[in-house]
Amino acid sequence: SPSGIREPVHRATCKTIEPEEIWRVIGNYASAAARAKAGGLDGVELSAVHQHMIDQFWSPRVNKRTDEWGGSFENRMRFGLEVIKAVRKEVGPDFCVGLRICGDEFHPDGLSHEDMKQIAKYYDDTGLIDFLGVVGSG
Template identity: 45%
Template sequence: MSQLDPLFQPLTIKGLVLKNRFLSTSHAPGYTLQGNITERYIDYEAEKAKGGVGLLQFGGATSVAVEGSFHYGQINGSVDDVIPQYRRIAGAIHAHGAACTIQLRHGGRQERWDHDQWLPAFSPSATRELNFGVFAAQMEDHDIARAQRDFVDAVRRARDGDIDGVEIACQSGALIEQFWSPAMNYRTDRYGGSLTNRMRFGLEVLEAVRQDIGEDYVVGIRMSGDEMLRGGLNQDDCIAIAEVYADSGLIDFISVVGAQPTDTLSVARIWPTMWVPTAAYLPLAGA
């Protein structure tokens, strides 16, 4: 592969200069201990940076809330204790000339109910989540406000931890996607009904984030290009959402995946195994 290949050319995203266009997308290797970043996690990311990757998007499904997904082995991004941990892993990545972002997520109805915080799992509407065995409560106004505040605080911790940017998870059945999807959002208030209303919660999250950290910090989203779910978002719906969010001026990039994990087959679609073709969702991203 020639050094003139576009993959080897630098890319600038709002002042963040990437030395090339190779990236490691957000995922959760499970290298945490009770939500804390371990030496193994740091070494895992540092080795990729040493190998020449330009952007490491680490911390897949990092929790923004105390009731969050770190109970499943992800990073706990809901407490200030994580800031020095962020600085260590970011420093290890930066030492090799790479940049890093972290994925921040609220799981909504995918969160644990059997934890020590005594907070129920919630969702836009009272629904059952089959994969996680959760019966979610419908979110009230104070739940919506708290979830939005949790995102703001989590982004600030990432910035204070020397991480170059954040990716807000709007895919894999995360809370923001639960608001988007008519398969999970049956509300009749300002957060439900029309697609415009269903997009409102996520846009309010991003508006609150921007008000807190300003315009200079890199913020993007990861979303599905088609939920592939009966009664859910189809490709046209997802394109419409992407256009609104891109035109909002609130985000700097969109990362696109596919499917929505609601049963065994859809889990295999969204976290592809060897039976799925290489770059299976590239057409969704291209659209």
């Protein structure tokens, strides 16, 4: 996880991910997308819901980092952006890449509907994703 904080969905306390591990995980997303393409699929949907890795980086409740991966909105978006960029580079422009997000985490300290609209716009504005799949809660 970004900060080794107990996350509420799975109730586990995760190890804080180190910067070199972050880049390895980003590469793993890209290689998984490449395998999906090689396997004949038309696209992939990256999961950024239910306190999985991407949305953990978004949340100031969970992401307490003080480096380039935490703090400001742009820094908290960086992990997801780097994943999407790496995936898109690996699969090219003719392969569908989507991002599944929640519309609201429905947690007192979680990302609100307004936060999620800002996040959705941020990633949509990159031009790197083909669709956003929005579910009801985080």
